[in-house]
Amino acid sequence: MKRMTLGAVALAFGLWGCGGSKGGNAGAGNSAVAQAGGSGAGAGGGAAGPTGNATVSGVIHFTGAAPANPKIDMSQESACQSKYTSPPTDPQYVVSDGKLGNVFVYVKSGLPVGATYPKPTTPAEIDQNGCLYHPRVFGVQVDQDIIIKNDDNVLHNIKALPKENRGFNISQPSAGMTSKRSFTKPEVMVPLECNVHGWMHAWVGVLPHPFFATSGPDGSFTIKNLPAGTYTIEAWHEKAGVQQQTVTVGAGETKTADFTFSAPKA
């Protein structure tokens, strides 16, 4: 999931062709950005959003004992159950060595108001495999295509339950099916669920810009290509909640923004 997110960022980067640009408004005068922005997402049709070469990275720590992930009874779906060697669990907490994965980290504010960023031409992908979603947590840009795949030879329905966007509910009754959907408005997070398998959950962060990442199993995340500036960075976890911090980063700098979550009190 991290790879994909970073790939999307890298792609956006490549599109604009401003790898070497310095300063806070690298993309401002770039015709590629202007063109892409003109045909793209358009959250208000403002100036093409700036990019840069600043980086915010960090590690999501987790303190205390992680709650045990609930066991999933897949006995009604042998096609899924057979994909596991040990009883499957719902990976609500991906904790390893005191680090927390599947945390969505993104720039909540600090970019110019009304700035638009062209949507990546490469779609995001989510797969249903073993009656779980892969990835479970990921980000897309507004209007970016999301390819939904079914690698299970069972019926899944994919239901999006957004608040700001229009939802959808589509069925994929067999392996090999793909569907393509997108969201037109920024929204963190849009839940996805399967009603046939009530345990299946995923979350999509929809943003008007490419500055987001999902922490890997080692808890690390990296948001690249930021213009210099002061940003509110938010970290979201499905169970442990939301945290924010403010980070000021100069051109070419890398700043660290670590977060520490703990299990919510029961």
Place this chain on the structure above:
Amino acid sequence: MTAVFAVSAPVHAQNGKVVYNKWCAGCHGDAGAGDGYGSKAMLPHPRDFTKGVYKIRTTASGEIPTDDDLRHIIEVGMPGTAMPEWKSRLSAGEIGAVIEYIKSFSPSSFKDTKAKVIAIGNAPSGSGIDEGKAVFQKLECSKCHGMAGRSDGKSAPTLKDDYGNPIRPADLTENWKFRGGSSVQAIYTRLRTGLDGTPMPSFQDAIDNKLITDEQLWRVAQYVHSLSPEKAPESREVIRAARSASALPTSPDAPAWQNVERFWVPLVGQIIAKPRWFAPTVDGVWVQALHDGTKLVLRVAWDDPSKSPDPVWDEFLGRMSKTLTDVDGPLATQQGPDRLVVQWAQHPNDESKRPYFLGGDAKMPVYVWRWTSEPRLEEGTETGIAKFTALPNGRVTQAAKYVDGQWQVVFTRPLESSDTTQVPRFNAGHAIPVAFFAADGSSGEDEIRGAVSTWYMVYLDVPTPKRVFVAPIAMIALSAGLGMLLVTRAQRRVENGGSAADSSHTEER
């Protein structure tokens, strides 16, 4: 006309507000959030218009409905829910106005967005019910709707709507309750569009991916349509217990039952005695009866997606208690058994006095068979709902079976009774008032929260006298004889008058 509407839309919505506040707000709420005072007891809840999400559309999953979609639902209502038809009460202009007003509750959904209708063709010619069944299985519709379509699929206990309210898959054997209509075309349209806000998805992508063809989806619709009776059952007051010459079937799955007429008795939520219950699981029972001059057998079958108690339904009960919070106190925290009460008038011949249909009262009790899925069967009297006193020496027996989301219970008892003060005489040639109560333990129903019927009659056929068989034969013979005579005479007349040359026959006169 369209142009006029567009220009005058704000005025339109104003008129719509008047209509809405008068007729709609009680359930759907003043601000359209589905939270009117009537909403708390309702399942399904009234539509929340602020989301712009609608079940019954002719547009793709996730899309807004057309004005015609909204008009259709207002005009015909939603079967199986509290939403009635409004065509007989509101004028076309009022309905048009209220549509504009309803849309104004979700401006972000409707403003600047045009609803795109999916092209729905005609059903392919011929019937493909067998193919439809195969595709139904391929698409795994049974995961929710169950093997026999009675909403008892493996995923059914986990289903919730967009708000977390418990929701049941449609019982495909009762298509008169389909929200968007029971026709093959209506079913097909739902398969293409899904029912937004519910777990029912669109199967459009299965066609787009060439997993199935459009024609196959029509076949599924035909198959689903075939699972219900041709017409919605009408309730008749009298349930006939035919007299059987052969041994009475006493097991629920005895083949003999297939040839016994079945009677539909509709049930509604018990909303008189507290705690009242507005969201009953059971909406009717199928009743069959036979007797042989010494015994009565009564087979009662009803759809209930859960064989209660069953731990897989715990979550569903939890949702029920969260959703229906405002109805005479909290639901049970644990599932009880499923229940059926067959209630009889004690003195059927006294037509001037019939007990209160809800378990009788102290002055005039009723005679009851109380069945639960534990299993347990009690025989006794009631002096009000659930005010039960057992009778000694009960003579009723039961045999029950739970099959694919349906309970089937056969009660057997002798016609004779030693206690004719408490127990009605089950005399042939008489009609005995009967009423039914059913409860589903998995949705928090109990002795009082459940579904009830009013009084019906069970009429025991009298033995057929021999003359009944002899008389028709005699009549046939007689009329045939007379007919022959007439024909013969007529022929002779014709022959006499018609052909003088042919005189050879006339001598017979």
